[in-house]
Amino acid sequence: MSLRLYNTLTRQKEEFVPIDASNVRMYVCGPTVYDFAHIGNARPVIVFDVLYRLLRHIYGEGHVKYVRNITDVDDKINERALRDFPELPLNDAIARVTAKTADQFQADVKALGCLEPTVQPRATDNIVGMIEMISTLITKGHAYVAAGEVLFGVDSMKDYGQLSNRKLKDQKAGARVAVDAHKKNPADFVLWKLSSADEPGWESPWGRGRPGWHIECSAMSKRYLGEVFDIHGGGLDLIFPHHENEIAQSRCVHGTDVMANVWMHNGFLQVEGQKMSKSLGNFTTIADVLKDWSGEVARFNMLRTHYRQPIDWTVASLEESKNILLDWRDRIGDVMTPRPDAEVVAALSDDLNTHGAITRMHILAKNGSVVALLGSLELLGIGLATLPREQNVLVKKQVEELIEARNQARNAKDWKRADEIREEIASKYYVYLSDLKDPATGVIKTTWEMRR
RNA sequence: GGCCUCGUGGCGGAGUGGUUACGCAGAGGAUUGCAAAUCCUUGCAUCCCAGUUCGAUUCUGGGCGAGGCCUCCA
Numbered sequence: 001m002s003l004r005l006y007n008t009l010t011r012q013k014e015e016f017v018p019i020d021a022s023n024v025r026m027y028v029c030g031p032t033v034y035d036f037a038h039i040g041n042a043r044p045v046i047v048f049d050v051l052y053r054l055l056r057h058i059y060g061e062g063h064v065k066y067v068r069n070i071t072d073v074d075d076k077i078n079e080r081a082l083r084d085f086p087e088l089p090l091n092d093a094i095a096r097v098t099a100k101t102a103d104q105f106q107a108d109v110k111a112l113g114c115l116e117p118t119v120q121p122r123a124t125d126n127i128v129g130m131i132e133m134i135s136t137l138i139t140k141g142h143a144y145v146a147a148g149e150v151l152f153g154v155d156s157m158k159d160y161g162q163l164s165n166r167k168l169k170d171q172k173a174g175a176r177v178a179v180d181a182h183k184k185n186p187a188d189f190v191l192w193k194l195s196s197a198d199e200p201g202w203e204s205p206w207g208r209g210r211p212g213w214h215i216e217c218s219a220m221s222k223r224y225l226g227e228v229f230d231i232h233g234g235g236l237d238l239i240f241p242h243h244e245n246e247i248a249q250s251r252c253v254h255g256t257d258v259m260a261n262v263w264m265h266n267g268f269l270q271v272e273g274q275k276m277s278k279s280l281g282n283f284t285t286i287a288d289v290l291k292d293w294s295g296e297v298a299r300f301n302m303l304r305t306h307y308r309q310p311i312d313w314t315v316a317s318l319e320e321s322k323n324i325l326l327d328w329r330d331r332i333g334d335v336m337t338p339r340p341d342a343e344v345v346a347a348l349s350d351d352l353n354t355h356g357a358i359t360r361m362h363i364l365a366k367n368g369s370v371v372a373l374l375g376s377l378e379l380l381g382i383g384l385a386t387l388p389r390e391q392n393v394l395v396k397k398q399v400e401e402l403i404e405a406r407n408q409a410r411n412a413k414d415w416k417r418a419d420e421i422r423e424e425i426a427s428k429y430y431v432y433l434s435d436l437k438d439p440a441t442g443v444i445k446t447t448w449e450m451r452r
Numbered sequence: 453g454g455c456c457u458c459g460u461g462g463c464g465g466a467g468u469g470g471u472u473a474c475g476c477a478g479a480g481g482a483u484u485g486c487a488a489a490u491c492c493u494u495g496c497a498u499c500c501c502a503g504u505u506c507g508a509u510u511c512u513g514g515g516c517g518a519g520g521c522c523u524c525c526a
Binding site: 038237270415435436 | 458466467
């Protein structure tokens with residue numbers, strides 16, 4: 001069976017052929033840790049986690065290397081540090097911001113059912129590698145020093161723009177590129193910039209400074225995955241300029257034709273039909289979502305839409321996702337040896353068609369193929385463990401006492417009293433009841449479940 | 453201005469050159485003290501115009517429309 005992936009570089013689905021099937025290598029751009037991750041940030045994390053799981057399924061668990069970086073040097077981090085911890089020295093304040101944000105991120109994505117990547121390098125641990133790369137770029141004539149910055153000269157690369165299919169002269173037509181007198185070409189971008197005494201900085205041949213955004217990923221992917229690797233992923237918005245510039249840096253340093261063979265980009269997310277923004281007040285963090293919904297529901301909800309499509313994140317769809325999972329859980333019961341369904345694997349192998357996989361899983365559920373259904377859920381990284389099931393002992397005892405009281409009232413045909421108790425249970429414990437008649441004996445049994 | 457996606461039922465959302473999945477919601481029924489849940493049945497769609505074809509929702513071209521990127525951004 002073959003794996004086919006849509007490659008942004010060629011704008012088409014292609015058969016995936018790893019460079020080394022015993023060491024499949026993937027790099028995904030991770031968070032810049034200046035603020036809590038929002039639900040849009042969760043999308044690539046979940047999508048590429050599914051791909052990671054699929055690759056492990058196909059090539060073997062020990063034969064896939066997944067690197068997701070943490071960007072912990074950035075001017076936005078500095079701003080946030082000054083705002084939140086004005087009393088601390090800047091470096092300490094920065095450490096606070098990045099530690100707090102990175103910890104929250106790890107907790108968030110774990111709750112969303114994501115496996116830990118093989119390596120999660122931090123930019124600040126890789127400054128030396130970046131400086132080496134920048135030196136090489138200068139030596140090879142791809143970069144120059146001007147006005148306290150080291151800049152990559154895009155004119156030094158004949159096919160700059162291959163990923164975004166962008167011609168440099170087209171962009172000038174938009175007249176939106178800031179004109180900086182010190183740049184040879186307005187599209188030239190920063191590799192290194194000098195820091196003032198109160199900004200974070202590292203010693204370098206060009207003075208004490210800090211790296212530009214793009215060079216981090218070039219340095220970290222080289223260190224852990226080599227000069228050319230299999231898959232590079234991230235959000236759609238990273239195609240330009242971030243990935244374009246990563247490609248320029250890495251290829252020019254290494255003298256290679258490509259940086260990664262396959263470039264994959266997930267689509268954006270909207271909230272209730274609107275673009276997510278702080279001004280609209282619909283800026284939803286992962287932690288906000290996890291307050292109201294289990295990680296499984298959130299993850300499943302994300303995977304119901306194909307990763308390249310825009311997704312509309314709504315309460316209605318979360319509700320639907322929850323209902324589907326609860327239904328499946330009830331059908332599954334206890335299965336000891338789950339195995340993924342072959343058609344589900346086939347759907348995922350077609351450019352990560354998670355929606356097709358879920359469609360197939362509906363059929364499995366209907367047919368009672370619980371072994372395949374549970375196995376498929378596991379392949380998608382969706383456990384059913386934290387969905388509401390048994391409640392704590394005290395609540396359980398109280399609810400069951402009330403149910404007993406209600407059933408006594410019902411036996412006495414005191415419907416008013418019975419309905420009052422049902423109301424009480426619903427409002428107090430947030431529980432709904434089902435009266436089910438046993439078809440064999442005709443005895444009515446009352447079951448209950450938490451509502452969420 | 454340039455680049456890139458996408459237009460399928462009330463909603464979400466697949467696939468296919470030849471009766472248009474699936475889910476939710478809706479309708480009807482079974483069941484129920486009434487509900488809920490469950491089960492069964494069921495109605496509803498391929499943006500427009502050309503072209504290719506015996507036949508297009510699917511392929512090609514044009515149009516109209518929506519969204520994204522071109523500046524930090526998943």
